[in-house]
Structure formats: C-alpha cells, structure tokens
Amino acid sequence: MLIGKPTLIxxxxxxxxxxxxxxxxxxxxxASGLAAAGAVALGIRSxxxxxxxxxxxxxGTKLQTVPSPLTTTGEQLTSYQDVTTFNNYYEFxxxxxxxxxxAGALPTAPWSIRVDGLVKEPKTFDIEALLKLRPxxxxxxxxxxxEAWSMVIPWVGYSLSEFIKQCEPLSNxxxxxxxxxYDSRVERWASQTTIQWPYSEGLRMxxxxxxxxxxxxxxxxxxxxxxxxxxxxxxxxxxxGFKSAKSIVRVRFVDRQPPTTWxxxxxxxxxxxxxVNPNVDHPRWSQKVERRIGLPFYAQxxxxxxxxxxxxxxxxxxxxxxxxxxx
Amino acid sequence: MKRSTIVLIKxxxxxxxxxxxxxxxxxxxxxxxxxxxxxxITFTTxxxxxxxxxxxxxxxxLRRLFPKLAWLIRxxxxxxxxxxxxxxxxxxxxxxxxxxxxxxxxxxxVVKRRYITVGMLAWLLLLPLAATSTNWxxxxxxxxxxxxxxxLVYVAAVCGVIHYWWQVKPGVLTPMTITMILGGLLLAxxxxxxxxxRKPTPAAxxxxx
Numbered sequence: 001m002l003i004g005k006p007t008l009i010x011x012x013x014x015x016x017x018x019x020x021x022x023x024x025x026x027x028x029x030x031a032s033g034l035a036a037a038g039a040v041a042l043g044i045r046s047x048x049x050x051x052x053x054x055x056x057x058x059x060g061t062k063l064q065t066v067p068s069p070l071t072t073t074g075e076q077l078t079s080y081q082d083v084t085t086f087n088n089y090y091e092f093x094x095x096x097x098x099x100x101x102x103a104g105a106l107p108t109a110p111w112s113i114r115v116d117g118l119v120k121e122p123k124t125f126d127i128e129a130l131l132k133l134r135p136x137x138x139x140x141x142x143x144x145x146x147e148a149w150s151m152v153i154p155w156v157g158y159s160l161s162e163f164i165k166q167c168e169p170l171s172n173x174x175x176x177x178x179x180x181x182y183d184s185r186v187e188r189w190a191s192q193t194t195i196q197w198p199y200s201e202g203l204r205m206x207x208x209x210x211x212x213x214x215x216x217x218x219x220x221x222x223x224x225x226x227x228x229x230x231x232x233x234x235x236x237x238x239x240x241g242f243k244s245a246k247s248i249v250r251v252r253f254v255d256r257q258p259p260t261t262w263x264x265x266x267x268x269x270x271x272x273x274x275x276v277n278p279n280v281d282h283p284r285w286s287q288k289v290e291r292r293i294g295l296p297f298y299a300q301x302x303x304x305x306x307x308x309x310x311x312x313x314x315x316x317x318x319x320x321x322x323x324x325x326x327x
Numbered sequence: 328m329k330r331s332t333i334v335l336i337k338x339x340x341x342x343x344x345x346x347x348x349x350x351x352x353x354x355x356x357x358x359x360x361x362x363x364x365x366x367x368i369t370f371t372t373x374x375x376x377x378x379x380x381x382x383x384x385x386x387x388x389l390r391r392l393f394p395k396l397a398w399l400i401r402x403x404x405x406x407x408x409x410x411x412x413x414x415x416x417x418x419x420x421x422x423x424x425x426x427x428x429x430x431x432x433x434x435x436x437v438v439k440r441r442y443i444t445v446g447m448l449a450w451l452l453l454l455p456l457a458a459t460s461t462n463w464x465x466x467x468x469x470x471x472x473x474x475x476x477x478x479l480v481y482v483a484a485v486c487g488v489i490h491y492w493w494q495v496k497p498g499v500l501t502p503m504t505i506t507m508i509l510g511g512l513l514l515a516x517x518x519x520x521x522x523x524x525r526k527p528t529p530a531a532x533x534x535x536x
Contacts, residue, residue: 086362094499096362149363194498266497284440284494285425286432297355297364301427 061223063156068137070159070211072237072309075142078151080220082294087227088145089246090195091180091187098189103226105186106247111231117252118173125166127231131217133166134158138221139214144276144308146240146262150290155235156218161209169205173253177202177260178234178245195265201245202258202272203236204317212237212313216244238310240274271327275318276308280327328398340402344409347375348416365424372417374505377491379410380484381509388515391523404460407480411457414450414487442493449486452479484509 089099092106113130116122136156143151164176182198184190190197207213214235217224224230229246236243242262252258262270269283278288291300307314351371354360360367383406386399421443426432436443456477458464465473488509491502 082362094501149366192500194500269497281439284442286435288432289425289427291363291365293362295364296358297360297368297424300363300365301424 060225063131063136063218063221063223065136065138065156065218065221068139070137070139070313072140072142072152075140075152077140077154078292078294083151083153083219084225084228086151086293088147088241089227089229090193091182091190091197091199092227093189094192099227100225102189103230106181106226106230107186108226108231108247111249113232113248114250115167115253116250117177117254118170119253120168120170123167125163130163130215130232134162136217141212141214141235141237142308143235143237143241143244144290144304146242146270146274146282146287148282148285148287148290148304149293150302150304151293154220155214155216156221157214157216157235159211160213160215160234161211163215164208167251167253169253172255174205175202175254175256175258176205176208177252177254177258178248179250179252180245181247181249195261198249199245199261200259201234201243202260203243206317207236207314210314210317212310238275238307238314240270240276242270243274273318273323273326275314275323275327276304277306277323277327278304279306280324333398333401336402337405340405344379344405347371347413365420368424369417369420372413372420373491376410376413376417377484377487377505377509379406379413380480380487381505381512383407383410384480384484384509384512388512388519391519408457408460411453414453418447418450442490445486445493446490449483449490452483452486456480456483481513484513 085100086096087099088096089103092099092102109127111127113125113127114122115125135158137158138154138156140152140154143153169176178201180199180201182190184197187197203213214237216229216233216235217231219225219228224233226247229244229248232248233246234244234248257272260272262274263272276287281287287304289301290304292302293300305311351360351368355364355368358364383403386403386406390397390399421436422428422433426436437447438444456479459468459473459476468476488502488506491505495501
C-alpha cells in the first residue's frame with residue numbers, strides 16, 4: 001500500500017492557539033445543544049470531550065476524588081443510567097425523562113457563581129476556581145424525593161461550609177439563598193408550569209454549615225451531566241430532593257428566610273425546612289414509605305427513615321423545634 | 328355494514344385495548360418498565376382508563392354529527408368495559424404496590440387524600456355500570472332506567488379528570504389535553520341537542536309548505 005509523503009505545513013498556516021480555542025468555543029456554542037442532546041440520546045458520555053479544550057468543564061469528564069468518612073455505606077448504588085435519565089428539572093421539562101433529552105441546551109461554560117447580600121464584599125467565583133478550592137470527595141448519599149421515590153448516588157464535591165467560609169458572610173447573615181440558572185430562551189420548557197423562575201432554594205446558616213451539606217460538581221466520578229444540575233449544585237441529603245438546588249449561579253446571604261420556589265408554589269405541601277420526615281404526610285401521599293428507583297416493581301417499597309437516615313449528624317439542628325409545624 | 332367487517336373491527340379494537348396491558352406485562356417480565364416501575368404501571372393504567380372513557384364518550388356525539396357512523400355504537404360497551412378493566416388494574420396497583428395491602432394505610436389514604444377519595448369514587452361509579460353492561464341487565468332494567476343509570480359515566484369521567492389534576496403538583500399542566508377533550512365532548516351533548524331542536528324536522532317543513 002502506498003502512503004503519501006506527509007506534507008510539511010508552513011508555520012504561517014497554523015492557526016494560533018488562542019484563535020483555535022476561540023473557534024472551538026464558537027463551534028461548541030453552536031453545536032453544544034445538538035451535540036449534548038445527541039450524546040445523551042446515543043449514550044455517548046465522552047463526546048463532550050471532543051468539544052472541550054483544556055480547562056473547560058463538561059459532562060463526562062473524569063474528576064479526581066478522595067474517599068470521605070461522611071459517605072453512606074451498606075446501600076446498593078442506583079445505576080448511572082437511572083440517576084441521569086430520571087430527573088426533576090422543570091426548566092427542561094416536567095416529565096422525568098425530559099431533562100436528559102433537553103438539558104443539553106444548558107450552557108455550562110464559562111460558569112461562575114456570584115456571591116452577594118450580607119457578605120464582607122460581593123465576589124464572583126469561576127467554576128475552575130471552585131473545583132480547586134478543596135479536594136473533591138466521593139460521597140454516597142441516599143436521595144429522597146418528596147414524591148416518595150429514592151436513589152443512592154455517589155456524588156463528588158466538598159462540604160458547602162468550605163465554600164461559605166470563602167464567601168465571608170457577615171455575622172447577621174442567618175440564611176443562605178441559592179438561585180439557579182434561568183434563561184427562558186434556553187429553558188423553553190419552563191413555561192409549561194406556572195412557577196416563578198429562577199428556581200430559588202435556601203437553608204438556615206447552621207444547616208448550610210453542617211458538613212453533610214455538599215457543594216457538588218459530579219457523580220459517579222465524573223462531571224455532573226446537565227440534567228443533574230451541571231456544573232455546580234448543592235446536595236442536602238437529609239432533606240427532600242427539591243431543596244438541593246441545581247446549576248447555581250448566585251448565592252445570597254440574608255437575614256430573613258428567603259422565598260423558595262416550591263414553598264411559594266404550594267406552602268401547604270412543601271415547607272421551607274422539608275426535612276425527610278416519615279411522620280409528616282404530604283397532603284397527597286404518605287411519606288412513611290418510598291420506592292427505590294431501579295428495582296423491579298415488587299421490590300421497590302421500603303420504609304422512609306427520619307432525616308433520611310442522617311439523624312445522628314443533623315437532628316441536633318432542630319432541637320426544640322416542632323417539626324410537624326415547621327415541616 | 329357487513330358482519331365480517333364488524334368482526335374485523337372488533338378484533339382490532341380488542342387488540343388495541345389489550346395493547347397497553349401486553350406492553351406492561353412484557354416490560355415487567357424483562358424488568359424494563361423504566362426507573363420507577365410502580366409509577367409506570369400506575370400512570371399507564373390511569374391514563375389508559377381516562378383515554379378509553381373519553382373515546383367511549385366520543386361515540387354518541389360522533390353518531391349525531393355523522394349518521395353514517397351509527398355502527399360505532401357497537402363498540403361503546405367494549406370500550407367502557409375496558410375502561411373499567413384498566414381502572415381496576417389502577418386500583419389494584421395502589422392497593423398492592425403503594426399501600427402494601429395495609430388496610431390502615433389505605434383507609435388513611437382514602438380519608439385524608441382528596442385525589443384518592445375522588446379516584447375511589449370514580450371507580451365506585453363505574454362499578455354498577457360494568458355490572459349492568461349485559462343485554463340481560465338492559466332488559467331487566469328497561470331501556471329508560473338503564474340509560475339514566477349509565478349517565479353516571481359523565482360523573483365518573485369528571486371525577487377521573489379531577490383525580491388527575493389533584494394528583495399532579497400544583498402548577499403542572501399535563502392533565503390539560505384530556506381535560507379539554509373531555510370538556511368538549513361533554514359540552515357537545517347539550518349543544519348538539521339544542522341544534523337538533525332548532526333544525527326543523529322534514530314533517531314541520533312539509534306543513535309549512
């Protein structure tokens with residue numbers, strides 16, 4: 001077989017690296033929606049790498065992790081497939097399978113979190129800086145949705161408290177509010193609901209400082225898929241899933257309980273605290289039992305644990321509180 | 328219409344009505360009912376019930392609008408019975424997979440949760456209709472009384488849609504399509520009746536001439 005002699009490319013024809021990166025960024029912008037949607041549809045998790053030069057963060061990229069003493073043991077993990085295709089992310093559709101199909105449209109790079117409110121001075125953190133702030137830990141947590149289904153997910157991140165320390169909140173900051181990315185042109189599905197966007201969630205300061213509250217960048221050792229809240233979200237394992245806001249762009253420190261999306265939408269159904277509590281029914285169903293995702297229909301049912309089984313670490317946060325009233 | 332054509336359509340209707348059940352059974356056996364099989368079974372049986380009820384309620388207005396489609400009436404009982412069949416599967420899913428056959432849990436659900444109360448009511452309303460669906464029952468009751476009893480299907484369908492709305496999260500609009508279609512079909516009845524009363528009968532026309 002005859003193989004042609006390699007032609008030497010004159011250096012004048014080689015695209016300078018910054019231009020080349022710009023061009024890629026442009027292509028990525030144009031193609032990311034289509035490509036990511038295609039990647040999800042085809043089950044290709046590494047396609048994003050093709051479009052991600054250097055330091056940019058994209059779903060499927062491996063993350064270096066260290067083990068954590070705060071990880072949950074003795075649970076069978078929910079499959080990657082189920083964790084990434086059964087999602088509540090209403091900005092990308094109200095059906096569980098829709099976010100995996102539609103969230104490719106979420107522009108995850110560049111990304112930064114704006115921090116303001118009661119802080120020493122407002123700051124902006126780039127995702128690259130956040131990823132390097134602390135060693136990333138792998139933490140397996142039970143995840144209990146208010147809709148009475150549950151999963152077990154190996155998250156990647158570090159304690160939210162580490163990030164909050166960097167934010168330098170003032171002493172009169174009593175709550176922290178998390179606001180999710182929202183652009184009605186990108187998240188066209190959001191208008192299928194009567195919800196006021198952007199998605200807002202909040203925690204009391206002592207809850208946010210509890211080491212179990214996780215600033216989360218990945219799952220299964222990889223960067224978060226968009227439908228799971230890329231590129232950065234919180235995970236609060238002792239509360240119902242909707243408290244764990246996704247794709248966070250802004251963090252505010254405030255002195256009063258901030259408005260939170262589901263609580264505003266239906267205060268009788270979703271309390272501000274929303275701790276997992278088998279003794280407080282949702283108006284439309286019992287919270288005593290849950291359905292574990294990914295098991296056959298006859299094996300899904302199991303008992304829900306107080307604080308989702310994390311009472312040893314968090315019950316003291318609520319000493320003296322009436323959890324039936326402040327549900 | 329030819330008898331063989333009717334038989335052919337009956338076979339198609341039976342196959343279409345059994346399709347969702349066959350799909351559920353096949354996927355349950357291969358454990359491919361999706362991440363939350365319990366929810367898939369519940370949602371499928373509930374939605375099929377509402378759809379079959381809606382289709383069965385479309386037959387009367389269609390016959391009035393298009394007299395040529397009068398033969399559709401032959402399929403209404405079949406559709407209604409299949410709606411009851413799926414409603415019963417839906418109820419069984421709740422009893423077995425959600426309540427785990429726990430009588431206290433079921434009682435609490437029916438008393439405390441209005442979407443379950445109204446869903447239960449819908450099933451109870453369909454029960455006498457299914458029980459009196461035989462030719463024997465129609466004869467025994469007499470056409471007029473049977474007709475009056477079977478008006479309950481409207482109440483059952485409305486309860487079914489309310490059950491759907493009360494079950495989804497506030498602000499979620501997925502039950503809208505079936506609600507609009509069902510609303511249209513229920514509204515079509517008085518509208519068609521009124522239109523027919525206005526339209527002079529051939530006899531009246533002749534009298535005027």
